[in-house]
Amino acid sequence: MNNNDIIKIIEILKNTYPDAKCSLDFTTPFEMLVAVILSAQCTDERVNKTTPALFSKCSTPKDFVDIDILELENLIHPCGFYKNKAKNIKATAKIIVDNYDGNVPQTMEELMSLPGVGRKTANVVMLEAFNMPQGIAVDTHCKRISNKIGFSNEKEPEKIEKDLLRIIPKEYYKDMNHILIWHGRNTCIARNPKCETCSINKYCKEYNNTKKY
Numbered sequence: 001m002n003n004n005d006i007i008k009i010i011e012i013l014k015n016t017y018p019d020a021k022c023s024l025d026f027t028t029p030f031e032m033l034v035a036v037i038l039s040a041q042c043t044d045e046r047v048n049k050t051t052p053a054l055f056s057k058c059s060t061p062k063d064f065v066d067i068d069i070l071e072l073e074n075l076i077h078p079c080g081f082y083k084n085k086a087k088n089i090k091a092t093a094k095i096i097v098d099n100y101d102g103n104v105p106q107t108m109e110e111l112m113s114l115p116g117v118g119r120k121t122a123n124v125v126m127l128e129a130f131n132m133p134q135g136i137a138v139d140t141h142c143k144r145i146s147n148k149i150g151f152s153n154e155k156e157p158e159k160i161e162k163d164l165l166r167i168i169p170k171e172y173y174k175d176m177n178h179i180l181i182w183h184g185r186n187t188c189i190a191r192n193p194k195c196e197t198c199s200i201n202k203y204c205k206e207y208n209n210t211k212k213y
Helices: 003-016 029-038 044-057 061-066 069-079 082-099 108-112 119-128 140-149 157-167 170-186 205-211
Strands: none
Touching: 003 170, 029 044, 029 082, 029 119, 044 069, 061 082, 069 082, 108 119, 119 157, 119 170, 140 157, 140 170, 140 205
């Protein structure tokens, strides 16, 4: 795929989803960090139903340090894997209080050193909380679409991201973090993709290979 086609795909998706943005609700960088940790193997919709009660109880890293872990587990229980998530959130909050004066660090390396924070989470926080996109968060939608279109043949998220960063200009990182998720939720659905009405189907490797047989 040549550079012109890549830019055309991005621009078409931007026009298809002009309102594409992060769907997690937050008001501070730390709330964003907590919300992304909770979103692992959980829908953003479920997280958004869970965080109002959570953030009304705990609004700062210090609040999360002080809250009893059993109470925290109970508050985030609907998001699944609540024991591990509660442990990581409390440990992360303590590090931020002790080492960063209560402020969420603003580099990928520092974020990824926090418990429960991998590259995908760090990418989301850098973009959404600080408006400093450093890469492209590879979730299930990004992985599926990248493979189908032909952006990457890799299966591991970090390898897919490396492929994407090689072919996508940096000025489009912010857009890519949003439009692939929205395209995956609305059109390129995992179990029943709407290929015939897809705005980028003529560029899709899988769609056009299927049409030949």
